[in-house]
Amino acid sequence: MKVGVLGFQGSVEEHILCLEKLNIEAVRVKNIDTLAKVNGIILPGGESTTHIKLLKENGLFDALKEAIFEGMPTLATCAGLILLASKVDTGQDSLKVLDIEVVRNGYGSQLFSFVEDINILGFSEPFRAVFIRAPIIKSIGKDINILAKDSKGNICFVKCNKILGLTFHPELTTDLSMHKLFIDLI
Numbered sequence: 001m002k003v004g005v006l007g008f009q010g011s012v013e014e015h016i017l018c019l020e021k022l023n024i025e026a027v028r029v030k031n032i033d034t035l036a037k038v039n040g041i042i043l044p045g046g047e048s049t050t051h052i053k054l055l056k057e058n059g060l061f062d063a064l065k066e067a068i069f070e071g072m073p074t075l076a077t078c079a080g081l082i083l084l085a086s087k088v089d090t091g092q093d094s095l096k097v098l099d100i101e102v103v104r105n106g107y108g109s110q111l112f113s114f115v116e117d118i119n120i121l122g123f124s125e126p127f128r129a130v131f132i133r134a135p136i137i138k139s140i141g142k143d144i145n146i147l148a149k150d151s152k153g154n155i156c157f158v159k160c161n162k163i164l165g166l167t168f169h170p171e172l173t174t175d176l177s178m179h180k181l182f183i184d185l186i
Helices: 012-021 048-057 061-069 079-084 177-185
Strands: 002-006 025-029 040-043 074-077 085-088 098-103 114-118 127-131 136-140 145-149 155-160 163-166
Touching: 002 012, 012 025, 012 177, 040 061, 040 079, 040 177, 048 061, 048 079, 074 079, 074 177, 079 085, 079 098, 079 163, 098 155, 098 163, 136 155, 163 177
Parallel strands: 002 025, 002 040, 040 074, 074 163, 085 098
Antiparallel strands: 098 136, 114 127, 145 155, 155 163
């Protein structure tokens, strides 16, 4: 099994390290050829507008959209989730493969970043979630399953088919359960 991590910017190395700890071969995806060789993809946190710009400049935007639409297992964290959204509050472009509406930096600027334990459907223990300039999921479509909310009631973890969408950063913790959950989808 080979898992790709969108490799332009953001928490790329952190996701690769998590995969390596699970004995999963991880590769940076920066072009169509590499995308074609992976069994699943992680869209990391970072800056969503930069991701979109680089996806388009490298001819990867349409190929990635098609791969995910056709069922490629996908783990999207923070900015990666914004990339998938069908609607973004700022009107920015996105892949539009996940029927959710997001608000960029929904909790505020970097100063309002926080860590809290969240309860995830199907998990016996709370997960320590790291929220950094995180988006808020404002609304969801009918095929979206809510797996967790934060302490204020904001949706922070959704699933639809083989897509896991998180507003937080699991790669910044030592808990590999989110990555294990993703690997189980492949």
